[in-house]
Amino acid sequence: MISIEDIKKPENIAYRRPALLTDNVMHYCPGCSHGTVHKIVAEVIEEMGIQEKTVGICPVGCSVFAYNYIDIDWQEAAHGRAPALATATKRLCPDKYVFTYQGDGDLASIGTAEIIHACARGENIVVIFINNGIYGMTGGQMAPTTLLGMKTSTTPYGRDAKLNGFPLVIADMIAHLDGTAYITRQSVHTAPAVRKAKSAIRKAFEYSQMGVGLSFVEIVSTCNSGWKLSPVEANKWMVEHMFPKYPIGDIKDVPAGR
Amino acid sequence: MAEKILMKGNEAIAISAIRNGVDGYFGYPITPQSEVMETLMKEKPWETTGMVVLQAESETSSINMIYGGASCGKKVMTSSSSPGISLMCEGISYIAGAELPCVVVDVMRGGPGLGTIQPSQSDYNQIVKGGGHGDYHNIVLAPASAQDMYDFIDWGFDLAFKYRTPVVILADGIIGQMMEKVELHPMKPRRTAEEILKAAPWATTGKTADRERNIITSLSLDADIQEKFNRKLQAKYAVIEENEVKFSEYLTEDAEYVFVAFGCSSRICEAVVDGLREEGIKAGLLRPITLYPFPEKEIARLATQVKSMMSVELNLGQMVHDVRLAAGGKCPVGFYGRQGGNIYTPEEISAEFKKFNGLE
Numbered sequence: 001m002i003s004i005e006d007i008k009k010p011e012n013i014a015y016r017r018p019a020l021l022t023d024n025v026m027h028y029c030p031g032c033s034h035g036t037v038h039k040i041v042a043e044v045i046e047e048m049g050i051q052e053k054t055v056g057i058c059p060v061g062c063s064v065f066a067y068n069y070i071d072i073d074w075q076e077a078a079h080g081r082a083p084a085l086a087t088a089t090k091r092l093c094p095d096k097y098v099f100t101y102q103g104d105g106d107l108a109s110i111g112t113a114e115i116i117h118a119c120a121r122g123e124n125i126v127v128i129f130i131n132n133g134i135y136g137m138t139g140g141q142m143a144p145t146t147l148l149g150m151k152t153s154t155t156p157y158g159r160d161a162k163l164n165g166f167p168l169v170i171a172d173m174i175a176h177l178d179g180t181a182y183i184t185r186q187s188v189h190t191a192p193a194v195r196k197a198k199s200a201i202r203k204a205f206e207y208s209q210m211g212v213g214l215s216f217v218e219i220v221s222t223c224n225s226g227w228k229l230s231p232v233e234a235n236k237w238m239v240e241h242m243f244p245k246y247p248i249g250d251i252k253d254v255p256a257g258r
Numbered sequence: 259m260a261e262k263i264l265m266k267g268n269e270a271i272a273i274s275a276i277r278n279g280v281d282g283y284f285g286y287p288i289t290p291q292s293e294v295m296e297t298l299m300k301e302k303p304w305e306t307t308g309m310v311v312l313q314a315e316s317e318t319s320s321i322n323m324i325y326g327g328a329s330c331g332k333k334v335m336t337s338s339s340s341p342g343i344s345l346m347c348e349g350i351s352y353i354a355g356a357e358l359p360c361v362v363v364d365v366m367r368g369g370p371g372l373g374t375i376q377p378s379q380s381d382y383n384q385i386v387k388g389g390g391h392g393d394y395h396n397i398v399l400a401p402a403s404a405q406d407m408y409d410f411i412d413w414g415f416d417l418a419f420k421y422r423t424p425v426v427i428l429a430d431g432i433i434g435q436m437m438e439k440v441e442l443h444p445m446k447p448r449r450t451a452e453e454i455l456k457a458a459p460w461a462t463t464g465k466t467a468d469r470e471r472n473i474i475t476s477l478s479l480d481a482d483i484q485e486k487f488n489r490k491l492q493a494k495y496a497v498i499e500e501n502e503v504k505f506s507e508y509l510t511e512d513a514e515y516v517f518v519a520f521g522c523s524s525r526i527c528e529a530v531v532d533g534l535r536e537e538g539i540k541a542g543l544l545r546p547i548t549l550y551p552f553p554e555k556e557i558a559r560l561a562t563q564v565k566s567m568m569s570v571e572l573n574l575g576q577m578v579h580d581v582r583l584a585a586g587g588k589c590p591v592g593f594y595g596r597q598g599g600n601i602y603t604p605e606e607i608s609a610e611f612k613k614f615n616g617l618e
Contacts (some may be wrong), residue, residue, distance in 0.1 A: 073462035074476035084319040085326030117315035
């Protein structure tokens with residue numbers, strides 16, 4: 001009979017926490033997608049062996065403290081400006097892997113000019129875009145990506161197109177720009193989805209050293225506190241409501257001929 | 259003999275950046291300073307020194323590119339003019355808060371609002387008192403010639419890295435557009451990666467096993483930590499005030515009247531002093547070269563020597579408040595200014611001076 005001690009051997013370990021995730025306790029709410037995305041970003045950097053060559057740029061929003069969780073050098077940007085910081089960092093240090101990590105308020109609202117022009121210039125950076133359709137950190141206000149009819153603290157009766165305009169589908173918008181190389185939309189609500197999202201992030205990091213232009217990985221995400229749903233209900237709601245507007249899959253992959 | 263070339267003040271900024279080992283320039287066109295980026299693009303320094311030059315989509319983006327570049331320990335700079343500088347003030351506050359070094363050139367034009375495109379000094383308060391939100395200072399250098407524009411780039415980066423703080427070269431449309439002979443100093447190479455590690459061990463150069471990760475941020479949610487940080491900044495400013503004040507004087511030794519003027523106004527006031535001296539009036543000039551730190555000790559000393567002072571500025575009276583504070587009521591301090599892009603003649607200033615002092 002095999003004992004537990006026989007099984008607990010290094011060669012039998014199928015999964016462990018990436019060493020690049022720090023011991024700091026994450027401030028994210030239970031069920032939030034940020035923790036999972038942080039983990040797969042840390043795994044990609046670790047597996048590629050590029051810790052010494054990676055610079056991350058944090059946004060303003062829930063992931064403002066991303067620098068507390070992944071053990072690499074970080075710059076904390078002003079709200080929406082991360083692509084500008086990344087542009088200069090990459091151009092001045094072309095051997096570095098440079099990525100921004102931004103939410104929907106940061107990237108698709110106040111930072112629209114910065115992301116559009118970083119894409120148009122074809123900056124060789126990675127953009128990880130967390131789209132949960134709401135401002136999490138400030139208490140659940142309407143985001144540019146909030147769905148029509150969706151209730152937030154500034155659309156208490158649901159987003160009304162006449163009053164609040166329409167959701168911004170930023171990944172589709174930037175797909176038209178010649179400077180973007182790779183645009184994909186992923187999620188992290190199931191184990192297969194996490195694996196696909198991780199592959200996409202790895203591909204984006206690899207492309208960023210090929211001089212082919214900007215790589216953009218959107219992660220359609222949940223915000224349990226903002227949506228006022230349990231983690232399980234939030235995942236279900238995301239599949240039923242967010243995915244039809246923000247469909248999962250590759251939008252553009254120039255190096256792969258797509 | 260060193261090479262001397264006739265060039266605009268704005269061109270001197272660009273040439274100096276290339277020759278002094280600047281790593282990157284990020285800017286956005288605005289009159290009256292567009293020659294800075296135009297000259298850089300024409301010179302193509304990326305083919306010679308490896309300097310990066312990029313036209314950004316806005317001043318907001320430019321200053322945030324500076325934030326990113328400075329975070330990497332690189333010597334990075336931008337330039338703009340008054341309305342563009344207003345857009346950059348958010349970023350300058352972040353740069354001060356994150357204790358990053360950089361050089362910003364402000365070639366002032368008349369305001370408020372879109373204002374005029376002619377020369378002005380009406381952004382003294384904005385830049386000398388900070389500009390963005392929060393308790394911070396910029397080191398502010400006031401050039402009065404194309405040569406100063408050239409020289410202050412290197413000096414500015416020395417100060418910026420010494421104190422990890424933004425340095426603003428506060429010029430005006432006259433200094434930017436005027437052509438003068440500029441003496442070029444020997445080329446300084448850009449810093450190597452090893453030199454950057456030594457000069458900026460705090461920079462995001464990639465986390466290595468021998469150190470903790472470097473985080474560039476101006477965020478703290480804890481009031482006590484923020485207060486402690488602000489006190490640290492104030493302590494730094496006290497050292498700057500003690501060590502970095504720079505000014506020049508013209509015929510102040512026996513002066514009974516002293517003009518205080520910076521930038522282009524100090525050039526004009528030299529002619530005023532000469533004219534008054536010819537009339538037998540013992541006038542002199544104090545030119546603050548650093549506006550922050552301000553030469554308050556020297557003004558306090560002169561205030562006990564002279565009958566009066568007069569601050570002459572291309573604005574409605576901004577620096578005059580600092581002159582009065584420094585003079586501490588020891589002598590009357592008058593003011594004369596023109597606005598909106600208009601410039602005074604020496605005769606005009608001389609007449610105002612006589613009116614103020616009852617010498618008509």
